[in-house]
Every structure is written in C-alpha cells, then in structure tokens.
Amino acid sequence: MPDALWGPVLRPDGATFRLWAPSAEGAALEVEGRDPVPMRAAGDGWFTADAPARPGDRYRFRLADGLQVPDPASRAQAEDVHGPSVLVDHDGYRWRHDGWRGRPWHETVLYELHVGACGGFAGVRAMLPRLRDLGVTAVELMPVADFPGARNWGYDGVLPFAPDAAYGTPQELKALVDEAHGLGLSVFLDCVFNHFGPDGAYLHAYAKPFFDEGIHTPWGAAIDFARPEVRAFFEECAIMWLRDYRMDGLRLDAVHAIADQPWLDVLARRIRAEVTGREVHLVLENEGNTASKLAPDLFDAQWNDDGHNVLHPLLTGEREGYYEDFHGDGARKLARVLEQGFLFQGEEMPHLGRPRGEPSAHLPPTAFVLFLQNHDQVGNRALGERLSALAHPEALRAAAALLLLGPQIPMLFMGEEWGATAPFLFFTAFPDKFLADAVREGRRKEFAHFAAFRDPASRERIPDPNAEATFTASIPDPSEAVRAPHDAVLALHRELLALRHAEIVPRLRGARAAGAEAVGEAAVLARWTMGDGAVLTIAANLGAAPASARAADARVLFETASGAADSLATGTLPPRSTVVLLGPAA
Template sequence: MLWGPVLRENGVTFRLWAPSSEAVSLEVEGMEPIPMQAVGEGWYAADAPAKPGARYRFRVSADLLVPDPAARAQAEDVHGASVLIDQGSYQWRNTEWRGRPWHETVLYELHVGACGGYAGVRALLPRLRDLGITAVELMPLAAFPGGRNWGYDGVQPFTPDPSYGTPDELKALVDEAHGLGLSIFLDCVFNHFGPDGAYLHAYAKPFFDEGIHTPWGAAIDFKKPPVRAYFEECALMWLRDYRIDGLRLDAVHAIADQSWLDVLARRIRSEITGREVHLVLENEGNTASKLTPGLYDAQWNDDGHNTLHPLLTGEREGYYEDFADNGAKKLARVLGEGFLFQGEEMPHLHRPRGEPSAHLPPTAFVLFLQNHDQVGNRAMGERLNALADPAALRAATALLLLCPQIPMLFMGEEWGATVPFLFFTGFRDPELAKAVREGRRKEFAHFAAFQDEAARELIPDPNDPATFERSRPDFAEAGRPPHDAILAHHKALLAIRRAEIIPRLQGAMAQGAEAVGEAAVLARWRMGDGAVLTIATNLGAGPAQVMAQGARILFESASGAAASLAAGTLPPHTTIALLDPTTR
C-alpha cells in the first residue's frame, strides 16, 4: 500500500506523494513536527509513535498545512486535521456473509444524509428488505466541504464524511445489512475532485494533466503510477475494510485513460476473492466491451431512462430531444439490445456514441425510471409522479420491475414521495456558494420555463439549508393513501420478480422487441430455463393493436387486460407479463 497511514507495532508510518514540494513535515497533535524523508519519485515518509485517535496533518510549504488526501477519517471538515483510526478494531458480527449473485440484484439508491446518516439508513433496512430490495446503493460518501452535499464534490475519496457518522457506524450499517441478506453498494467518484479542499493541486501538480480539460478543470492523469495506485487502493479499501459488496463508478467517460478501468477491475477481481463483488459503470460512452466477465457486471442504462421519460411526460427539451421521437421504436431497441446508441451519432453530443450491445445479457444493464441525476438535475427537482399520468407510471413501473434488466429504484419512488430531490451543497466560501447558485440558474436559461430572470430566481439556491431539508423524504408518508397503494404495487411486483424472474435470469437473452404503437412495445426474452417471458407495455393514452398469448399470466396492470391482448388489443396505460413454459 502506497497511500495513507500504516499502523505498525511501535507506531505508524505516514506517507505522502508531494512531487511539487521541496520539503514536507508531519505534524501530529501533541508532538513536535517531524521532517519527512524523501524516499524517491516524489514520495515522503515518516514514522511516528502515534495511536488511533491522533490528529495529524502535513506541512507541504511554509504557509500550507494540509490533511491527508488518503485519510481514513477527518476530525471535522476537509480543511481540518485527519484522524488516525484502526480499521481492524470493529468486531464484525456477520462474518459468514459472502454476498449475493448479480442476477438477484434489485437496487435501491439513496442519499445517506437525506435519510438521517448511517443510523437513519440502518433503521430503514428492514423495510427495504420487506419491500423486495436486495442491494442498497449509497450515494458517494467521500468527505466534502461543509455539512451537506450530494457527494459528487468530494475531495477525500478514502474518507467517509463525518457528517454522516463515524467509520464504525458505517461498518455497523453494512454489518446490519448483511445480517438481513442485503448487499451494500457504494457510488465512487474517481473522475474528478470537488472545487473546494482538493489540496493535491498545490503539492502534487503531476496528479493532473493540464493538457486535458474537463468541466472540473485539468483531468486526473491516470497514466501516472501513483495516481493509479491512489484510486485502486481506495476501491480496495471500501471493499476490504468496510466489506462493501459493489461499487458504482461515476461518469467514467470523463477518465481520459480508459485502459485504467480494465486495470482497476482486474486488480479488484484478483485481490478480493471468496465472495461476490460487483462492479457497475456509469458510462456515457456505452462501451459494451467493458461489460464482460472479469471486468464489469453492468452499466447504468441511461438510454433506457432517457427513452422512457419522454414517453411518460412528453418532455423533449435538453438531451431528451434525442430520445423523444419514435419513442416506442427506441424503447424496443433498449429492451431488445440494451443500448439505444450503439455507434450512431447522437445529435445532442454531435458525435458517435456507443458500441454494439445486442450480444450482452439483459443483466448487463441497470434500468431505472428515476435516480439522483434525473430528478435532482431538474431545476425544481420534481419526481416522476409529479410529471406523469399515474396509470402510465404504474405500467412503466411494472415494466421496470419485471424486465430482465437489473432494476433500480430511487429513495421514495416506491411510494410516490411528494418531496422533490434538489441539488444541494454546503459550501462555506461565500464566493463559491454564489458561483454555484448563479451557475445553476444559468444552466436552465435555455429551457422554455426559465427564459426570463424572474423565473430563474425561483430555482432553489443549492447552498440554502432549506434546499437540503426539502429533499429529505418523509418515510411515514408511505403508510398514507394514496401512497400505500403505490407501495403495495411495488411490493407485489418485486414478489413476482423474486418468485418468477430471478430464478430464471442466469442465461437469459433477449429474443427481440418491436414497437406496436406510438407508445407501445412487445418484447420477449428466452430465460435461462428455456421459458419465454413476454412483456407487452403500452404507455400511451390510446389502445395498441397487437396479439400475444402466454401459458401463464404473471401480471396485468389492469383487470382483463390480458384477455384484451389475446384478442388483439393492448389497452392504454397497461403492462402485461406472460410466461410460456420451459421448452428445452
């Protein structure tokens, strides 16, 4: 291990890669500063008789004292002291847990802060298990400036933010989940650092490639061995020390050296053995070749969401413009082949996007109707239930949860939460807070609803504490009408998935899909046991003409809908799932 402190019998070895500093010293609270020795290639090291609980920082120049970029804990904010902890001190209870196979996965994405920290999430676990969730995906935990953040402004990827609880409380959350049969996934941001507190820019300039510019400034230079080691060791830490079951890698298309992604996956696969560990990408590039055994299990299917959203809402502004026309035909390709864009030019990007994906199993794609981006990146953070016809959304939910692609729900979706999920930050620098507020409002200036300045002023200020408070779901709402009926709908669908779909998923492959109306699709999959699953879905307000039959009706979103389908008509706002028996 190159990055972070290493506890030894008689003290601790501290290391820092600071190739832009002429000298570095270690300052441990209660001790005299210790000069660190240059040990080659920009590395500095020092031993100190420190113990867990000690606070420390590095002086990288006469006027700059910085935290450890690979600290395992922070005392308070990212600008303060790092804290030495013993990762082996937690006493795990569920030591026999080996994880769950990927095909069993039903994901539930949540924001830890909005759910009350680690303790709040831990309290939610039984209800998520009872709903039919098998894996809880935590939005990024990496330490960030201020007391609230989405998590995508993190600057210390090894450090769980202290505002959510202690490292041991995070371990207790994971431990509790395993005891309930739930996996825990973590969203990791390895493509950029946030705008405040990324001190690596000051003392490790080669960490970045000034020749490659990204929305966050100079790109991280993954050609450098210390940089690669930094993120590889970070990923391994979450999997080993916290026993996380899977990682979702954010926006990997922003990583210039795509070959490193293969290196990372292979290292994880070789070093984390004896249990199920899953790796998922968010990748605008639709690089199907990475979704192979030994690399990545799946990719978030943004094409699926971006096709379904206009069908449900009629929206076509922004990137939805590329998905709004011929929506049923596009949905058929998503269900039958995975990606919509498989090398074709995407007008919104003005360049080709994607690789052929029809050869991949449906489990290589994570499908969703909502997630943190697609809700929170809206100006007003509206959830889909505030935008779509309830009957159409009910039908789309059935498609999501019965389709052989891996389904994901976003916190509160299962009962139709009424609160928005807004973009929020907690920056303490007033100039940065102002820039974020103004940038956020400028971002929506080209949308019809925000053409004039008065309308843009209504967009919530991300740095206002009230913006965060408005984004916290009220879980008690799930027990009240009409939300209890929406929750029951999700629970019933997930029970069908558990009983009928998951046992047949291994070896499943799409058998084709076709548009049968302006907003209607008929799709088939040959399941692993030879049975054929047929799903007919009509998200439109008018009937579609199509005939399909199956030996057994798994689900119909409206009573009598299957009989209508057998007679050649698919009613509006309807999803029907049929299963033919094993044929081999």
C-alpha cells in the same frame, strides 16, 4: 499483503506516514500534541515519517511553504476537509456477520439513496428492515467521500478514502454494512474517481503531476491516470471500500470523463485479483456505452441511461435538452433498449454531435441497470420533480411493472416505492461565500435555455443549492407510505418485487432477448427466452391510446389493469397498461 503507497500504516510501535508531494520542497508530519517530525525524502516525490501515533490521533502535513494539509488518503477527518486527519484502525471493528459472502448479481434489486437525506449512517441502518421487506436486495449509497460543508450530493468530494463526518464515523458505516449483511442485503457505494470537488483538493498545491493540464474537463485539468502514483491512489481507494468496509459492490461515476480508458480494465482486474472469496460487483456509469467493458472479468453492468432517456419522454412528453435525442419514435427506441440494451450503439447522437456507443445486442439483459428515476434524472431538473409529479399515475404503474418484472437489473430511487412527494433538489453547503454564490448563479444559468426559465425572473424560482431549506425539502417522508394514494403505490412495488423474486430471478441466468417491436406510438411487445427455456413476454403501453398487439397463450404473471390480459389476447393492449406473461419453452 505489502503496504499500500497511500495513507498511514499502523505498526506495533506507532505508524508510518507517507505523502506524495512532488511539487513541494519538503514536508513535516504534525501529530496533535507532539512536536513536528521532519519527513524524509524517499524518492520520486515521496516523503515519509514514523511516529508513535495511535488510532484516534489527529495529524496533518506541513509543507515547506507553511501550508498545512490533510492526508489526501485520510481515512477520517476531524474538522471537515480543511482540518486534520484522524488515524483509523480498520482492524478494530468486530464484524458480527463475518460469514457473509454476498449475493449473485442476477438477484440484484438496487435501491439508490442519499445518506444525508436518510439520517446519516445510523438512519440508513434503521431503514434496512423496511427495504428488505420491500424486496430490495442491495442498497446503493450515493458518494460518502468527505466533501466541504455539512450537505452535498457527494460528487464534490476531495478526500475519497474518508467517509464524511456529517454522516457518522467509519465504525457507524461498518455497522450499517454489517446490519445489512445480517438481513441478507448487499451494500454498494458510488465512487467518484473522475474529478475532485472545487474546495479542499490540496493535491493541486503540492502534487501538480497528479493532473494533466493538457486535458480539460468541466472540473478543470484532468486527473492523470498515466502516473503510477495516481493509479495506485484510486485502486487502493476502491480496494479499501471493498476490503475494510466490506462493500459488496462499487458504482463508478461518469467513467467517460476518465481520459485513460484502459486504466478502468486495470482497476477491475486488480479488484478481482485482490478481493476474493465473496461476491463483488462492479457497475459503471458510462456515457460512452462501451459494451466491451461489460465482460465477466471486468464490469458486471452499466447504468442504462438510454433506457431511462427513452422511458421518460414516453411518460412525460418532455423533449428539451438531451431528451430531444430520445423523444421521437419512442416506442421503436424502447423496443431496441429492451431487446439490445443500449439505444446508441455507434450511431451519431445529435445532442453530442458525435457517434456514441458500441454494439450491445450480444450482452445478457443483466448487463444493464434500468431505472425510471435516480439522483441525476430527478435532481438535475431545475425544481427536482419526481415522476409522480410529472406522469399519469396509470402510466407510471405500467412503467413500474415493466421495470420490476423485466430481465434487466432494476433500480429504485429512494421514496419511489411509495411515490414520494418530496422533490430531490441539488444541494450543497459550501462554507466559501464566493463559491456558494457561483454555484447558485451557475445553477440558474444552466437552465436559461429551457422554455420555463428563459425569463430571468423565472430563474429566481430555482432553489438556492446552498440554502439549508433546499436540503430539507429533499428529505422523503416515509409516513406518506401509509396514506392514500401512496399506500397503493407501495403495495404495487411489494407485489411486483415478490413476483420478481419468485418467477423472474430463478430464470435469469442464461436469459436472452427473443425480439421486441413497437406496437403503437408508446407501446412495445418484447420477449425473452429465459434460462430455463420459458418465454417471458411483456406488453407495455405507456400512452393514452390503445395499441394493436396480441400475445400467445401463456400464464398471466401480472396485469396493471383488470382485463388487460384478456384484451391483449384478442388483439388490443389498453392505454397505460402492462401485461406480463410467462409461457412454456417454445
């Protein structure tokens, strides 16, 4: 395999270091404990140097103006994002489960978690047997790329090749993945390729062409994916996580913020060509609802934000912010999501003021990742409330059955399986006081147009993201799961996932929607013809009033309320209930 453009390359006699610094007049390599080595200009803005360095050595680059910077493709950092990089030998880890080849996509049950809130890489590793026993098949790590400070959601990362030292070492992350594979679990990583965080992104200083000043984003100038060096940076990063850490899949954050949309196809095809011999899955977060990207040689699935945004108002009655576009006529909208995947398939979305999406009815249900909660939808609330604090327990029970027994790929957010009481708040630990103050005040201004926070005094209730207490309040307490009423919520999720693996997953290949309709203000009746010809029927009523619905005779897989299936057979779906039926081929 040819050398990558970005990052150090170990050789028998040392290492070769490369830096793309087209805005710098020169650069020197500084390996700790050795004299600086002038770097040679290699053309097109590249500088290179060879040095007798070994794994574990610390190094950085000194630019001609005296600025010391870490390697932008650093594989590990010694002293946070402003400190020296550490030379890492990825071949030094000895994999215990070398024969792992992954799991097919249709088997996937995702579990999203924040590594820091779960005790770092070692803490997540300790959780794995519990998640396997729950029925999860894939753990999805929120971004781990190195960020400033000791706490962060991960979306302020500035060194995307380097796992943050606050979570553990590269070897500990590999041990986590290795342990997961031994338990039959896949590991997905959330990657942020659409922006860098506000502190420590030194590329702005010495590689100005990395960014397109003519395109502005919420994070400043857009990353310029028209540049081959920039494309290589992110392509090599994605392949590193899949090859060197043996991740089973990537979730690409907010790809609608990438101006060069065709590059996404280039990235997917390169990954498919270079990471072979095992199951590798690629998932998008894409506000654009670009259904054409969900193709066999591109991306397996997309987070179905439309599905969540319809379900949330049905469960809570909320309609502020972007929920306004999903609130009215919620049952009809939910029926469309269940039958066709996206709600917005080219129609104008009032909140955005423009059309959104492409037709998606032709896609299989497994092209969509459905969820009731995730880090964004909980943590981007002012007070970080989970659905367990917002929705009626029986309605939430009904929604869980719809989620976990439906044919779209389900995802749980950490602690959801027992109804965790801890909020999930927005937290940071920016060392720079000016930046910390700006984030706190910006966070409070963000909610000024919400009814509960229009009074300036009320906004003082919004936790300070930089306070350590905000982070500690966001750590779920697994000991809750053995106490009522959480033990019943956990038992429900275990039962539903066991049913999913026994009855739904074996029939998912080739499953297609067979129609869905609203049968009440908050009730739907949906059917799918499964891969073996059986008909899956889900009748879900998330509202407080009974709905008029009738389903053909079929085997009852699950009912969230005793007698709900009998009632459905006679034409009534009780309030806050879900009935799941499996019938023979039509």
